[in-house]
Amino acid sequence: MASRRRMLLKVIILGDSGVGKTSLMNQYVNRKFNNQYKATIGADFLTKEIQFEDRLFTLQIWDTAGQERFQSLGVAFYRGADCCVLVYDVNVAKSFDDLNNWREEFLIQATPSDPENFPFVVLGNKVDLDGGNSRVVRCLIVLHSFT
Template identity: 95%
Template sequence: MVGKTSLMNQYVNRKFSNQYKATIGADFLTKEVQFEDRLFTLQIWDTAGQERFQSLGVAFYRGADCCVLVYDVNVMKSFENLNNWREEFLIQASPSDPENFPFVVLGNKIDVDGGNSRVVSEKKAKAWCASKGNIPYFETSAKEGFNVDDAFQCIAKNALKNEPEEEIYLPDTIDVAGGGRQQRSTGCEC
């Protein structure tokens, strides 16, 4: 549980709860965002991170405009799984230009234990992102709301940059696939 659902709910509803259950398959929320004098409806998909539910989410990857990979800075295994999540997303979504498909990485739960239980350094995470084509990286706290808006602003910007001008209507819907598992909506996972 790296906090994908918590990040989505903090961004869309400005709420945090410790009571979330494991996502089964996929869920999504929408939020209207203003970008370059246009109004868009951001469709954020939250896909299952737990292995037993992962296969239920892959159908939502295809058509995503951006993929968000989320890990818990306090759990090394969640960071080590980033590459697997990224590769599986590219296989399942099969974007037309996989080398340039936009990803964003979020290192979540930086608030836990005042940062004392952290096992993945910011430097290590940024080095991984740099090695994968300079993926944008944000450290977040869904609980405290820290850096959540900035992260999703970057996600929306990356989702929109590959949209052909002729496909843009008002309002637009952008799909962003989630980390862990991602889809054609902005989703978060890992």
């Protein structure tokens, strides 16, 4: 039997305050949802192991504060990231409009070796609110295509 190879991947979650970054992380890792909103102070992280083909991956998922006053902490938290998840609230157009600023700030502070090909994932959150009646962002325009 072939031995499993283990790999650590650091994933950063970014987006405006209140878009649901913490809820997404907790739902993905713990399969739990908490209705009580509590702003993240600085950053927090959870880990999750997943298997893909013959490899075992440990995802270190960093949930960062969306408030501007904590953005100066970015350098320490972003360094060594393997992927960045940009989250917006489909019911708040500004949170979608701010995604490019989050992306640019991440690239400045993380200084990845190949910024043109760094993997970003964009997630629209809160599609379940109000039966979709409050939704203002209806479609996603691709900012960058990945090959």
